[in-house]
Amino acid sequence: MSSQQFQGEIRQRAGAAVLDLTGDIDGNAEQALRALYAEATAGGPATVVLNFEAVNYINSTGIALIVGLLAEARKARRAVLAIGLSPHYQEIFQVTRLADFMPMFADEESALAGAASPATTS
Amino acid sequence: MATILTRVRRTGRRADRSDRKAPPEAARPAPVPERSDVPPLDIAPTDPLLAYLQSSPGPVDVEKLPLDSPALEQMRTMGLRLVVPLVAQGELIGLLNLGPRLSEQEYSTDDRKLLENLAAQAAPAVRVAQLVREQEAEARRRERVEHELQVAQLIQQNFLPKTTPDLPGWQVAAYYQPQRAVGGDFYDFIDLPEGHMGLVIGDVTDKGVPAALVMAATRSVLRAAAPRLIAPSEVLARVNDIMCPDMPPNMFVTCLYGVLDPRTGHFRYSNAGHNLPYTRTEDGVVEFRATGLPLGLMADMTYEEKEADLGPGQTMLLSSDGLVEAHSPDGEMFGFPRLRQLMAEHPGGISLLDHLLAELRRFTGPGWDQEDDVTLVTLWRASTLPMSHEEAGAAAQTQGEATAPTDREESRVLADFSLPSVSGNERLAMDRVTEAVADVQIDDSRRERLKTAVSEAAMNAIEHGNKFQAELPVAVMVSVNGRDLSVRITDHGGGRQIPEAETPDLDAKLEGLQTPRGWGLFLIKNMVDEMHVTSDDTHHTVDLVLHLDEAEGGEP
Numbered sequence: 001m002s003s004q005q006f007q008g009e010i011r012q013r014a015g016a017a018v019l020d021l022t023g024d025i026d027g028n029a030e031q032a033l034r035a036l037y038a039e040a041t042a043g044g045p046a047t048v049v050l051n052f053e054a055v056n057y058i059n060s061t062g063i064a065l066i067v068g069l070l071a072e073a074r075k076a077r078r079a080v081l082a083i084g085l086s087p088h089y090q091e092i093f094q095v096t097r098l099a100d101f102m103p104m105f106a107d108e109e110s111a112l113a114g115a116a117s118p119a120t121t122s
Numbered sequence: 123m124a125t126i127l128t129r130v131r132r133t134g135r136r137a138d139r140s141d142r143k144a145p146p147e148a149a150r151p152a153p154v155p156e157r158s159d160v161p162p163l164d165i166a167p168t169d170p171l172l173a174y175l176q177s178s179p180g181p182v183d184v185e186k187l188p189l190d191s192p193a194l195e196q197m198r199t200m201g202l203r204l205v206v207p208l209v210a211q212g213e214l215i216g217l218l219n220l221g222p223r224l225s226e227q228e229y230s231t232d233d234r235k236l237l238e239n240l241a242a243q244a245a246p247a248v249r250v251a252q253l254v255r256e257q258e259a260e261a262r263r264r265e266r267v268e269h270e271l272q273v274a275q276l277i278q279q280n281f282l283p284k285t286t287p288d289l290p291g292w293q294v295a296a297y298y299q300p301q302r303a304v305g306g307d308f309y310d311f312i313d314l315p316e317g318h319m320g321l322v323i324g325d326v327t328d329k330g331v332p333a334a335l336v337m338a339a340t341r342s343v344l345r346a347a348a349p350r351l352i353a354p355s356e357v358l359a360r361v362n363d364i365m366c367p368d369m370p371p372n373m374f375v376t377c378l379y380g381v382l383d384p385r386t387g388h389f390r391y392s393n394a395g396h397n398l399p400y401t402r403t404e405d406g407v408v409e410f411r412a413t414g415l416p417l418g419l420m421a422d423m424t425y426e427e428k429e430a431d432l433g434p435g436q437t438m439l440l441s442s443d444g445l446v447e448a449h450s451p452d453g454e455m456f457g458f459p460r461l462r463q464l465m466a467e468h469p470g471g472i473s474l475l476d477h478l479l480a481e482l483r484r485f486t487g488p489g490w491d492q493e494d495d496v497t498l499v500t501l502w503r504a505s506t507l508p509m510s511h512e513e514a515g516a517a518a519q520t521q522g523e524a525t526a527p528t529d530r531e532e533s534r535v536l537a538d539f540s541l542p543s544v545s546g547n548e549r550l551a552m553d554r555v556t557e558a559v560a561d562v563q564i565d566d567s568r569r570e571r572l573k574t575a576v577s578e579a580a581m582n583a584i585e586h587g588n589k590f591q592a593e594l595p596v597a598v599m600v601s602v603n604g605r606d607l608s609v610r611i612t613d614h615g616g617g618r619q620i621p622e623a624e625t626p627d628l629d630a631k632l633e634g635l636q637t638p639r640g641w642g643l644f645l646i647k648n649m650v651d652e653m654h655v656t657s658d659d660t661h662h663t664v665d666l667v668l669h670l671d672e673a674e675g676g677e678p
Contacts, residue, residue, distance in 0.1 A: 059581065060641035061572075062637040068638045071638065091567070096641060100628075
């Protein structure tokens with residue numbers, strides 16, 4: 001598996017900004033991820049959904065970046081939800097307790113509906 | 123009669139008449155003497171005629187030329203009347219020689235003009251013909267050399283091992299790069315009674331076919347003597363006695379011969395003037411010294427015999443001159459001290475060979491004109507990792523006893539490599555480990571966990587251990603036994619305190635009271651079944667262990 005540069009796109013959906021993330025979340029993603037988050041929250045959405053479906057690799061530096069975003073969101077009393085995580089990264093989010101502060105959902109609709117249908121961790 | 127001297131030698135100035143052309147129209151064709159009837163004409167380099175002809179613009183009257191010249195005298199004796207210099211690009215390349223006209227009249231002004239024109243046109247054509255002939259001769263010479271090298275290559279290829287031996291508990295690696303198509307270096311592995319292995323590395327003082335033949339002969343004699351005599355000193359003495367009478371002048375062979383007992387790591391060796399083998403121990407780099415003259419110099423020589431023990435994890439390096447005598451673009455020699463230093467810094471294993479070659483390439487730079495053959499052989503006694511601390515203690519107590527490991531405990535190395543300490547190479551380490559464990563039966567979730575652990579440990583080694591110094595390698599070794607899958611990652615950050623894998627305080631991080639970083643060691647610890655961190659003065663090592671439970675079945 002070769003490394004893939006991080007990129008992201010923003011979609012606005014009823015009070016929520018959905019961030020479609022692509023590539024690797026590691027130290028190289030720092031600037032792009034922060035810029036993306038800043039742009040997505042400029043309009044003051046109540047919820048941010050991070051879509052990890054096209055993310056293949058997250059390392060400890062990437063975890064630290066997500067912790068940074070989460071800290072910022074908490075200050076702004078904004079909810080952050082995660083969708084599209086592979087079983088392995090679901091496990092990592094649970095081990096690191098990130099999942100306690102960033103609920104994981106199976107898909108975008110469940111997340112937006114706030115439905116309690118957390119993804120299985122297989 | 124007209125004759126073209128087709129060649130005036132640039133050195134020696136011997137001019138011979140080896141071709142003839144039709145005379146100018148003014149000179150009637152007449153029966154010409156056979157080529158063998160025309161004696162060669164020598165013009166000495168000091169003869170003043172040479173300088174005169176070189177600068178003469180046209181035909182020269184042989185009879186009238188007032189020069190004290192032996193060549194001119196010879197021309198007169200031969201009955202020549204006119205000589206016309208053939209000059210191409212300022213160089214005298216031949217002469218157009220004419221005898222008397224058949225009509226017995228003198229050469230007219232028109233005749234002379236015609237001859238001058240003819241010479242002007244003939245000279246470049248003759249020069250071209252000379253060049254073509256020289257090139258053809260050069261091509262034939264090259265073809266002969268090429269053919270000779272092919273023959274030598276064939277000999278060489280047939281006498282170098284096709285594979286390295288498969289010794290349980292050992293990894294043997296060899297590298298051979300001849301300087302030209304064929305060099306004088308050789309190495310060999312010889313099966314001996316009782317499971318022992320004969321190990322040979324040598325260097326013949328010459329190149330090409332002669333060296334290849336001597337190499338082939340040495341190898342054959344060694345192979346014949348080794349199983350019969352066993353003792354390395356006796357083997358070398360015997361080979362020397364056989365080789366001496368037939369050794370071509372100015373040739374000899376340096377050769378190290380040793381006998382390894384793979385079960386115990388015991389190594390007996392003798393040396394006929396070859397580079398010393400090196401190994402790295404806890405006390406530093408050790409040379410295996412034994413004295414003896416090269417093979418083929420003098421009969422009735424005796425060779426000192428020494429012994430050594432290679433412990434688990436130890437690597438022995440055998441090399442030829444090509445490595446230590448390589449030069450950098452600035453003219454600096456690679457040298458033994460540098461080799462010792464590299465051995466001291468590297469944790470060993472078969473990645474040592476790749477590491478030394480990478481260092482050699484870095485030292486010589488691109489476009490290196492290789493000065494000599496480069497031959498490297500490494501023998502690495504695989505450590506019995508992974509072992510628990512209790513097992514390690516027990517092994518230490520029984521070290522030296524030739525106890526065969528059971529199948530279940532025996533460790534098999536799946537990969538052993540090193541990477542430069544460059545950001546991003548943690549992914550490469552992860553990918554290569556993933557590839558190495560492809561055939562190990564573990565479920566996907568544990569495979570993913572191992573990948574994350576390897577990536578994190580390699581990143582720590584690159585960043586914290588080697589501090590992004592690209593020239594410092596991160597060594598990675600993957601091994602498996604019936605019970606565990608292990609990945610050992612070693613960097614050069616020895617002497618630092620071993621950090622504890624504490625659970626990060628996420629609440630404090632989210633409150634902004636702590637840095638959001640600091641997840642690496644915690645992740646590693648949670649991704650594998652065991653993590654062991656060790657450190658000495660030089661190296662820092664992390665062992666990652668996954669238990670292969672019965673359900674997974676371990677190895678395929």
